[in-house]
Structures are given as C-alpha cells and as structure tokens.
Amino acid sequence: MEEEYGADTLVTVWCLTPVEVWSAVCRLRREGLLNSSGLRVARRRFQALLESWVEIDDFRTVRNRAQRLLETHPLRAADSLQLASGLVFVSERPERVPFVTLDQRLAEAAEREGFEVLGVALE
Secondary structure, eight states: OOOHHHHHOOOOOEEEEEHHHHHHHHHHHHHSSSSOOOOOOOHHHHHHHHHHHHEEHHHHHHHHHHHHHHHSSOOOOHHHHHHHHHHTTTTTTTGGEEOOOOOOHHHHHHHHHHEEESSSSOO
C-alpha cells in the first residue's frame, strides 16, 4: 500500500473514513499492540493524512447510492458508504480512477461496479 500511495498521493475518501481509521488505531492501543509513543506517532501521521485527503461529503447522494449497493452486493453498511462515495466521486464512471481496499468483499463489489481494484488480489 505504501508503494501505491507513493505513486499517487491524491487520496479521496468518504468523510467518515477518519472515524474508521481512528477506531482502528484506538483498538490497537486497547489491545496493547500500540504503546503511548506509538499512539503519538499514529496521531501525527493521522493528522497529516487528514490534511491531505479529499473528502466526499455529499451525504444524501452517497446514502442513496449506498442503499442501492446493499441490494446488489453482500456489503456491510460502512463498506457500502465507502463504495458509494467512490462512485459519487467519479460521477458513476468508475473507469476513471482505481479503488484501493484491503477488504476482499468490498474489492469484489468495487470490481463488479467497474473499478480497477488495487490492494487485494481478486480471483
């Protein structure tokens, strides 16, 4: 993923992605896999990402598209919002940009929607 990010640092995310990211960091801290020093480093890196991301915040359009995606694909709610925000970003023309995810189910749905998927090997 670092190689992909190094090749293209323009990252577009759903506006609630920061909550998901910070939730993962905090879970690592609670599980003892991240010490106080590591948490400080994570907070600085997270802040830098927040300042560099482009966030999709068209709630109604994303929500409506996510609801339709849930009828079509076996996605969790948060994943349907991620994919919907990607489709909104590209104006429903997914061939324009790649979709990056490490989640197999989300990757499969993104590919079926027409995105080139990076991050997960699809069968």
